[in-house]
Amino acid sequence: MIRAWSATDVRAAEEPLLAAGVPLMERAAFALATTVLADLRARRRSVRGAHVVVLAGAGNNGGDALHAGAHLARRGLAVVAVLAAERVHDGGLAALRAAGGRTVDVASDAGRVRSVVHDVAGADVVLDGLVGIGACGPLRGTGGDVVRALVADGLPGVPGDATGGPADHGPVTGRPWVVAVDVPSGIGVDDGTVPGPVLRADRTVTFGAAKPGLLLPPAAHLVGDISVVDIGLHLAGAPAVRRLAAEDVAAAWPVPGPADHKYTRGVVGVVAGTATYPGAAVLATTAAARTGAGMVRYRGSDVVARAVLAARPEVVTAPGRVQSWVVGPGVPPAADDADDGQTARGRAGLAAARGELAGLSRGPVPAVLDAGGLGLVEERCPPWFVLTPHAGELRTVLRRHGVDVHRADVEAEPLRWTRRAHELTGATVLLKGAVTVVVGPGVVYAQADAPAWLGTAGAGDVLAGILGAMLAGRAAAVVADPALAAEVAAAAALVHGLAAERATPGGPVTALDVADAVPGTVADLLTLRAAP
Ligand SMILES: NC(=O)C1=CN([C@@H]2O[C@H](COP(=O)(O)OP(=O)(O)OC[C@H]3O[C@@H](n4cnc5c(N)ncnc54)[C@H](O)[C@@H]3O)[C@@H](O)[C@H]2O)[C@@H](O)CC1
C-alpha cells in the first residue's frame, strides 16, 4: 500500500528531527541524486557527461534540487541550475557552484527563459525543484513562466493558461527525462488539483512519505513513477490517502476452505438491465460470477433474465437470500424517462430496482448502487452502500442534494466532490475515472490500475459485478466496519484494472473480455499471498 500524508503532517514529522539537527535535506538530496543516476544508467550507457538542468525555486525544494545537482556534478555530469527566484537556497547554491555546476539566473532577467528552453532541449535530465510542499496556489512568477515556455516547446505538461486538465502528449522522442523533486511543482499537494502550469514528470522522488496530490487525480496523471524515500520521518495517525497494492488485495481475498459453500462465499443479487440495455445485466452477472460469488441471483424482467441465462446458466432467477446487491447497471436514470416504448421498459427496470432497494435499505445488506440505481439514493444511506458514479453522475447525485456543480468542477476537484457526496449521502462513494477515487467514513483511496483501453462501454457494469461479489464475500465484516466498504471498493477497482490489463493485447479490450479475465487475475493475485 502507498500511504500519503498531508503537507502539514509531513512538516510536523520533520520538525523534531530538524530541531535535533538531523540532516534531512542531505538525505533527501543524496537519495534524489542516486535515483537520477539509476534512471540515467537505465536509459544510456554512461552517466558521465550527461546533461542535467536543475530548475530551482526559492525554498527548500530548490535546496534539495541544488544539492542533488551538486552530487551529480561531482559524478561528472554537466549540471546547469536555472535560478527561478531572486534568492535560492544558499547552501544548495554554494554546493552546486563548488562542484562545478553552472547557473542561469532567470529571475533577474526574464529574457533568459528562451535560453532555458534551449538548455532543456539538449538535456538528458531535468530536475523540477521549483516548489514542493510549501507551494500555495498555481505556480507563479518566473517558475511559472519557465514551465509554460517548456510545455509550449513540447515537453509534456499543463500550460496552465487553458481550462483543460493535464494533457498527455505521449512520448516525445529525444526529450529529457523529467524528475520531480518531492512533487511536480504547482500541483495541489493535498488535493491533487492542477490549478496552473505543471511539468509532467517521468518520476517523482518524494521524501518521508507520499503526498496526497501524487495519488489523486488530476495531478496523479503528472507524477510518473513514484519513489518514496525514507528520510527517517515518523508519521503517526491515519494517512490522508491510500492506494492499495496487489499484495494488499491478495492478503484480504477470502479463499474458500473445505467448509465453505455458496452461502458462506456470498450470494450476489443483481437488479440490472432493461429490455433496452439487457447487456448490462449479462456483464454484471458474469463479472459477479467470475469474481467468485457463491451464487448470482438475477432479479429483473423476464426478457432480460432470458438473456442473462443464455449467457450464464449458473445464474438463479428465483427470489431468496442475498448477501449483497448490485442495483442499477443498464437501468436508465429516472430523469431519462420518456414516452416511447423502450424507455417504458426502462421504467419497469427502475421500478424493479426501486422495489429491491426499498427492501434492502431496511436490512444490513451491502449494496452497489450504479447508473440508474444512483437515482434511488434519496435518504441517508449506510456506509455499506457503495455509490459508483462517473463524474457526470456524481454531479447529478450532488445536484439532487442541492449542491450546484458542473461536471467540469467534479473533474477539476474529484476528491472534494466525492467527499461531499459521501458527507451528504452517508454512503461510500467510488468515483470512476482513469484514477478511481473512493471516499468512506474517515478513509480515502485512489487507485490507478487500469489501462486507458478500459474506458469502454460496459466496463462500469463489470466493475459493479466485481464489487458486488467482493462485498458479498465479506458482507458481515463490511457491515461491522464502516470503513471496510471503501477498502473493498478500492480493491474491486484494482481487480477491474488488473483484469483489463490482463485482457488487453496492448490494444482495444471489451467489457466481456475484462469480466472473463477476472478468474485468472484473482489466481495471479493469490500467488502473491505470503506462505502461511
Ligand atoms: N524542511 C526540510 O529540511 C526538508 C524539506 N524538504 C524539502 O523542502 C520542501 C518544502 O520546502 P519549503 O517549505 O521551503 O517550501 P517550497 O520549497 O516548497 O516552496 C516555498 C517557496 O516557494 C514560494 N512559493 C509558494 N507557492 C508558490 C507558487 N504557487 N508559485 C511560486 N512560488 C511559490 C514561496 O514564496 C517560498 O519561497 C519539500 O517539498 C521538500 O522538497 C526536504 O528536503 C526534506 C527536509
Ligand SMILES: [K+]
Ligand atoms: K518540485
